[in-house]
Amino acid sequence: MPHAFNSQEIEDLLAKNNGQYLVFENDQPKFVVLDPVRYPHFVNFDKNRPNVLVTGGAGYIGSHVVLELLAANLNPIIIDNLSNCAVPNLGCPFIVGDLEKTEVLDKVFEQYNIQAVVHLAGSIIVEESVLLPEKYFHNNVVAGINLLNTMLRHGVNKLIYSSSAAVYGSPRYVPIDENHATEPLNPYGETKLIFEKIVNWYVKAHDLNAVMFRYFNAAGADPHGRAGEKHFIETHLIPRVFQVANKELDSVKIFGHDYPTADGTAIRDYVHVADIAKAHALAIAKLEEDTGSFTYNIGTGKGYSVQEIVDKVVEVTERMVPIEQHERRAGDPPILVADSKKAQKELGLELKHSDLDTIIRTAWNWHKQAFAKPAVPVEEKAEETAST
Ligand code: UFG
Numbered sequence: 001m002p003h004a005f006n007s008q009e010i011e012d013l014l015a016k017n018n019g020q021y022l023v024f025e026n027d028q029p030k031f032v033v034l035d036p037v038r039y040p041h042f043v044n045f046d047k048n049r050p051n052v053l054v055t056g057g058a059g060y061i062g063s064h065v066v067l068e069l070l071a072a073n074l075n076p077i078i079i080d081n082l083s084n085c086a087v088p089n090l091g092c093p094f095i096v097g098d099l100e101k102t103e104v105l106d107k108v109f110e111q112y113n114i115q116a117v118v119h120l121a122g123s124i125i126v127e128e129s130v131l132l133p134e135k136y137f138h139n140n141v142v143a144g145i146n147l148l149n150t151m152l153r154h155g156v157n158k159l160i161y162s163s164s165a166a167v168y169g170s171p172r173y174v175p176i177d178e179n180h181a182t183e184p185l186n187p188y189g190e191t192k193l194i195f196e197k198i199v200n201w202y203v204k205a206h207d208l209n210a211v212m213f214r215y216f217n218a219a220g221a222d223p224h225g226r227a228g229e230k231h232f233i234e235t236h237l238i239p240r241v242f243q244v245a246n247k248e249l250d251s252v253k254i255f256g257h258d259y260p261t262a263d264g265t266a267i268r269d270y271v272h273v274a275d276i277a278k279a280h281a282l283a284i285a286k287l288e289e290d291t292g293s294f295t296y297n298i299g300t301g302k303g304y305s306v307q308e309i310v311d312k313v314v315e316v317t318e319r320m321v322p323i324e325q326h327e328r329r330a331g332d333p334p335i336l337v338a339d340s341k342k343a344q345k346e347l348g349l350e351l352k353h354s355d356l357d358t359i360i361r362t363a364w365n366w367h368k369q370a371f372a373k374p375a376v377p378v379e380e381k382a383e384e385t386a387s388t
Contacts, residue, residue: 044070044091051075051112052284055099055147056121058088061162061218061273063227065118066090068277074284077112079105080121084231099143102150109154116158116284117151119144122191125235126166129188130330140191141198148202158287159199159210160280165269165299165336167193167214175269175301175339178214186331196295203293211283216269216299216338218276220359221366228366229273238270238360241310242367245319252321254306256328259335265306267335269299272353272362282347296347299338300354309360316360 052069056062057078066076067090078088079095088094093112097104099121108114122140123129129136151159166189167182184190199210219238221228229239243249257264276298286294304312314321343349353362 045075045093047075049073049075050115051077052116052118053077053079053108053112053114054118054120055079056119056162057090058082058094059085059120060227060229060231061215061276062120063088063090064222064273064277065120065280066092067222067226068274068281069118069284072281072284074281076118077108077114079108084124084233086230090227099147100138102146105147105150106153109150109156114154114156116160116287117147117156118160118162118280118284119147120162122162124188125233126186126188126331127235127329129186129191133187136187136191140188141194144195145198148199148208152202152206152208155207157207157209158284159208160283160287161195161199161210161212163196163212163214163295164189164192165214165216165297165338167196168333168336170333171335171337174303174335174337175299176297176337177339178295178297178342185333188331200293209287209291210293211286212293212295213276213279213283213343214295214297214338215276216271216297216336218273219270219363220272220274220353221362222274223353223358223362225365225369228363228370230370237268237306237309238313238363239367241313241321242317242364243371244321245313245317245364246367246371248371250322251324252310253324253326254310255326255332256306256334257325259328261305261334263305263307266332267303267305267337269301269303269337270309270354270356270359271299271338271351272359274353274362275349275351278352279343279347279349282349286347294346296343296349297338297340298343298349299336299340300351301338301340303335303337304356312356312360313364316357316364 052074054076057066058080069076077093079097081098095108123136167184168176168180169183169185182193184193196212202208203210241252244252256266259266261267279298310321
């Protein structure tokens, strides 16, 4: 759902970002183009470093990618329509905009000497995609084609694309390697697969090189607390369980308890977002050396069930997490676990943060400060229950 800006928010947005242009469409600000050379207080912009456009850079994975690009001495420039997240505060140029607006993209590419594009923007909710496939085909395919065509027009030939494990569908074997059949179970996965194929054809036909990442379940938060998961609409398991631990929700629904797994709940491969972000910096370095198109899984090779995640959150947070058994969610495969040896071998990717304990602890540290709310410790809750 698009965010409706009020006038105070717009003023704050401009003040925060020293916007050079603000274009309105139907009373909505459509983009802010910033000139970082004229506004040198952008602490994280150095005109001698290569510029990398990060679409969706205000979002959960995007904000971690931005931090990692800064660490790799690159200049991230964010474009995001803020449809499911807030204004980023990462000290780098930020453009509010939709990717299907050619005039916005052209201005960005004209203003900045973009060397590479990290394309993360898109709609990401599996269940919503089953109900509104048209939204997913538009945001994940049509807008993406516009981005590719703009890159070609401006001679930008390096693309890092965020695809998804959802391209595989129900696994025929686990762990899933990149040669596994691609049979998406939902429109979300279908749009990711279609766009991968489009990129591959563009690479064959044009001067374009690409690394495409099939993420498994991104989780965790920046170990230094600078970024984390904060969607306007939250559907993902770990933040939902935290919402219950933090008393923002009464209980967590477990979708499906009759899957063919040891405890009957679905299994996913949770990989730390900081490790995912690192892969993007490595991919940009790879495209400095190699040409062509490369597809990599990013996951740990180890799966955890929904029930195991709930149990781990209870252990880490020391809070009560009441659960409700619920029907399976439409479009959900029973198990997704990655074989990501290819990324480890070819990109030198190391999964330094992806053990479940680090994932849950970093995410909980972020969640507590991002959604500060009073909460009841396990012992108190136990006393309350005992006295009623
Ligand atoms: N789940 C619950 N209750 C909830 C939320 C989720 O039981 O309140 C279950 C889901 O049914 C699923 C598991 O927890 O079995 C994980 O669900 P998420 O919504 O956290 O993540 P998904 O596996 O559905 O999807 C995520 C990304 C996709 C990506 C996929 C790849 O959102 O973009 O991982 O594994 F494609």
